[in-house]
Amino acid sequence: MNDFVGVGILYNRSLDTLLDTVPDAVDYIEIIPDTWFSDKGVGAAGRFDMFPAYEKRILELGQRWPLVAHHVGFSLGTAGYFDEAYLDNVIRLQEQFGFLWNSDHLSYSKVHDEEVTEYSTCLALPLTFDEEVMEMLTGKIGQIKEKVDTPFLMENNVYFVKFNEEKYEEGAFLAELCNRSGCGLLLDLHNVHANATNFNFDRKQFIDSLDLKDVVEIHIAGGNVIGEMYLDSHSGRCNDEVWELLDYVVPNCPNLRGVTFEFHESYFNTMGNEGILEQLEHARAICLKSKNIVCP
Amino acid sequence: MSLKEFQQAFADLVANGDFCRAVKQNPELLDEKYVLTSLEKDRIIFLLQQSRGIGTSCMLYQINRFTPLYDLMPYTCNILGERTREYTRQFWAYYPKSNFQFKDEVMIFSQFLLEQIALGNINHIPILESLVNLEMAGNCIRFAVTDNVPSQAVIFLESLGTANRLLFSRYDVVQMLAALDQLGAGVPVDYEAIAAVNCFYLVHFTDRRFAVQMLSDAEATAIIEERMDKAQLNVLLATLV
Numbered sequence: 001m002n003d004f005v006g007v008g009i010l011y012n013r014s015l016d017t018l019l020d021t022v023p024d025a026v027d028y029i030e031i032i033p034d035t036w037f038s039d040k041g042v043g044a045a046g047r048f049d050m051f052p053a054y055e056k057r058i059l060e061l062g063q064r065w066p067l068v069a070h071h072v073g074f075s076l077g078t079a080g081y082f083d084e085a086y087l088d089n090v091i092r093l094q095e096q097f098g099f100l101w102n103s104d105h106l107s108y109s110k111v112h113d114e115e116v117t118e119y120s121t122c123l124a125l126p127l128t129f130d131e132e133v134m135e136m137l138t139g140k141i142g143q144i145k146e147k148v149d150t151p152f153l154m155e156n157n158v159y160f161v162k163f164n165e166e167k168y169e170e171g172a173f174l175a176e177l178c179n180r181s182g183c184g185l186l187l188d189l190h191n192v193h194a195n196a197t198n199f200n201f202d203r204k205q206f207i208d209s210l211d212l213k214d215v216v217e218i219h220i221a222g223g224n225v226i227g228e229m230y231l232d233s234h235s236g237r238c239n240d241e242v243w244e245l246l247d248y249v250v251p252n253c254p255n256l257r258g259v260t261f262e263f264h265e266s267y268f269n270t271m272g273n274e275g276i277l278e279q280l281e282h283a284r285a286i287c288l289k290s291k292n293i294v295c296p
Numbered sequence: 297m298s299l300k301e302f303q304q305a306f307a308d309l310v311a312n313g314d315f316c317r318a319v320k321q322n323p324e325l326l327d328e329k330y331v332l333t334s335l336e337k338d339r340i341i342f343l344l345q346q347s348r349g350i351g352t353s354c355m356l357y358q359i360n361r362f363t364p365l366y367d368l369m370p371y372t373c374n375i376l377g378e379r380t381r382e383y384t385r386q387f388w389a390y391y392p393k394s395n396f397q398f399k400d401e402v403m404i405f406s407q408f409l410l411e412q413i414a415l416g417n418i419n420h421i422p423i424l425e426s427l428v429n430l431e432m433a434g435n436c437i438r439f440a441v442t443d444n445v446p447s448q449a450v451i452f453l454e455s456l457g458t459a460n461r462l463l464f465s466r467y468d469v470v471q472m473l474a475a476l477d478q479l480g481a482g483v484p485v486d487y488e489a490i491a492a493v494n495c496f497y498l499v500h501f502t503d504r505r506f507a508v509q510m511l512s513d514a515e516a517t518a519i520i521e522e523r524m525d526k527a528q529l530n531v532l533l534a535t536l537v
Contacts, residue, residue: 038439039397051440073396079299110396111307112300119393121307122360123353128339132299160356161349164342165335198349227355228348 003294005066005100007284008260009276014268018276019064025280027293028066028100030260031058033093034073042117048089055096062097066296068217068258069099070186076140076154077108077127081118091147100296101216101257102144103153103186106137106174126159129166129173134180141181151257153216154178155186158194158232171209184216184255189245190232190262194223197230203241207249215253220246220283221262234263236270237279246283251290259283302336305329309344310353311392320344361388364398365405368438369431371476372409375421375485383409383418399439406432407446422487426467427476433461434501455522456498460533462511462519463499467492469508500536507536 006027009015018025036058037050061067073086090102107124127133137154144152156174168176178185187210196203220243222236238246238261250256261279263271271279287293305326309316319325323341326332332340344350362384366373373380387408388394394401406428412418413425421427429449436445437459442452451462463469468491475485496516500507509532511519518524 034396038399041395041397041400077303079303081300108303111304113304116393116395118395120396121310122357122394123310125303125306125310125353128302136299159349160352161343161346163339165338227352229352231352231356 002255002257003296004256004287004291005258005296006293007280007287008065008068008258009280010070010260010262011061012263012265012268014265015276018273019061022273022277023064025277026065027295028068028258029061030068030070030262031061032070032072033090034071037089039073042083042085047085048092058097067097067099068260069093069097069102070155071102071104072109074104074140074144075108075110075118076104076137077106077125077133078110078112078118079108079136081110081112082140082143083118087144087147090144094148094150099150101151101153101184102148103155103217105155105157106177107157124157126157126161126163128163129168129170131167134168134173134177137177138181141177141183145182151184151216153184153186155188155219156191158188158191160198160229162199169209171206175209175211175214178211178214185210185214186217186219187215187249187253188219188221188232189242189249190219190221190223190234190238192245193239193241194230194232203245204248207245212249212252213255215249216255216257218246218249218253218256218259219262220259220279222267234267236263236267237275238282243282243286247286247289250287256291259287298331298333298336301330302332302339305332305336305340306343309340309350310357311388313351313354316344316350316354361394361401364401368398368402368435369405369428371473372406372424372427372431374476374479375424375427383412386412399435399441402435403432403441403446406435410447423467423472423485423490426465426469427472429463429465430469430472430499430506433463433499434506436461437499437501451520453519453522455519455524455526455529456533459500459502460536461499462516463497463508464495465497466494469497469499469506469510473506473508498532498536500533509535 008028008030009026010030036054037048040047105124107126109121109124110118111121112118174185192203192206220238221234222238223231223233224235261283326337326340376383387405390408391404409428429447432447433450436450440458449464471490475490479485496511498509
């Protein structure tokens with residue numbers, strides 16, 4: 001049940017040639033379902049609508065590789081709001097595509113007021129690591145886990161501001177959230193690298209503050225400096241620091257099931273297929289030092 | 297309720313650099329808009345002191361909000377050029393509560409631009425109205441929008457199929473597209489060289505490319521009144537592929 005699936009990739013359309021010609025390059029494919037359907041908005045009839053061509057493509061991918069779902073629309077961090085229709089759609093997608101696991105982010109990306117049911121913050125905003133947020137998330141994750149029969153993971157977020165007087169440090173918050181809610185951790189090592197770069201903390205000390213038994217999936221990616229801060233822009237190849245962290249963390253994650261390379265489609269030309277293969281092979285070489293890949 | 301208001305305040309600040317500066321100067325403004333605990337108010341003040349972080353967050357808001365507009369209306373954004381920033385800022389004031397759906401964002405931005413053109417607030421680009429309508433036709437096809445289109449110049453008819461639209465344009469669409477492709481290569485648009493036509497086109501849009509066919513008045517009328525022989529219509533549609 002908890003076998004290591006291998007090295008996967010976050011799907012985008014620039015990958016089609018590589019996947020057709022070197023299908024063994026990846027062991028599974030992660031998709032962001034939200035980019036494949038249209039959402040007519042809260043309360044709209046037939047709210048979630050997937051184009052038939054998209055549906056066909058996911059099914060094609062699913063015939064060749066195991067699929068996992070990385071959602072961006074739950075906005076579980078939004079206070080006073082839980083989108084049950086979104087959950088119903090996740091259940092439908094799960095039934096149709098049989099994802100190995102589902103995940104979303106430790107952040108909020110929607111707010112709501114008297115005028116509109118929800119509107120977008122246009123970026124994932126960080127949460128305060130307090131008891132109130134812990135209880136809110138625990139309740140919502142419980143609702144998801146009741147209805148979605150796969151592991152559900154929460155991804156550590158990137159942030160550009162810090163809050164004062166929080167009850168928990170981030171690592172302790174994540175460990176306690178996993179413990180209370182039963183969710184797993186999607187450990188984004190590039191987010192750790194970005195936060196450590198911007199806020200000058202020790203990457204490995206942060207990793208050590210987590211309970212690595214919670215880690216089910218790891219994200220790796222590249223980024224760059226824009227303006228005055230280092231961003232999680234998924235801009236191609238992983239940094240040396242991310243590889244070093246991967247090497248450090250993988251042997252210590254007994255429940256790890258996959259390592260996913262993410263890059264934004266617009267950066268495809270900075271790597272090409274050869275560059276992407278190099279990233280996947282590098283990740284696989286690190287993983288195989290301590291894991292055996294088992295096809296699900 | 298308080299956490300909800302705190303999150304809203306944070307989101308509002310990230311969406312509006314002017315609001316950040318105003319609150320930084322006068323934190324009491326927070327009390328006018330939100331019900332916050334003293335800790336939450338302290339936290340807002342604390343994060344506003346992190347100028348790099350709040351500045352980056354504001355920048356990302358703008359990038360993330362502008363990117364779909366540029367992606368889905370590249371010709372319009374290119375021709376607005378340096379003034380794109382000015383008009384998108386006006387648009388964000390006009391429509392502050394963006395939702396997750398790029399379809400809505402782009403349709404409302406199109407509507408906003410058409411309103412500004414009609415009011416005479418944007419009058420320095422003669423072909424802009426026709427261009428906005430053309431890209432709206434493309435986005436209607438992309439997002440399968442068949443009703444409530446914010447322009448009467450873009451017409452959906454069952455007989456044309458979902459991948460085509462009828463478009464009324466004041467300017468020659470073929471010449472417009474050629475000029476805009478040149479603009480992408482750094483050649484300024486010569487508006488005088490684009491013919492005023494006031495006629496209908498059949499528009500097809502796929503893989504980010506337009507295919508268009510100019511129609512005679514008689515052809516357009518026959519299509520709109522659904523009098524055109526099916527074989528004749530198929531011949532016209534075949535010219536688009």
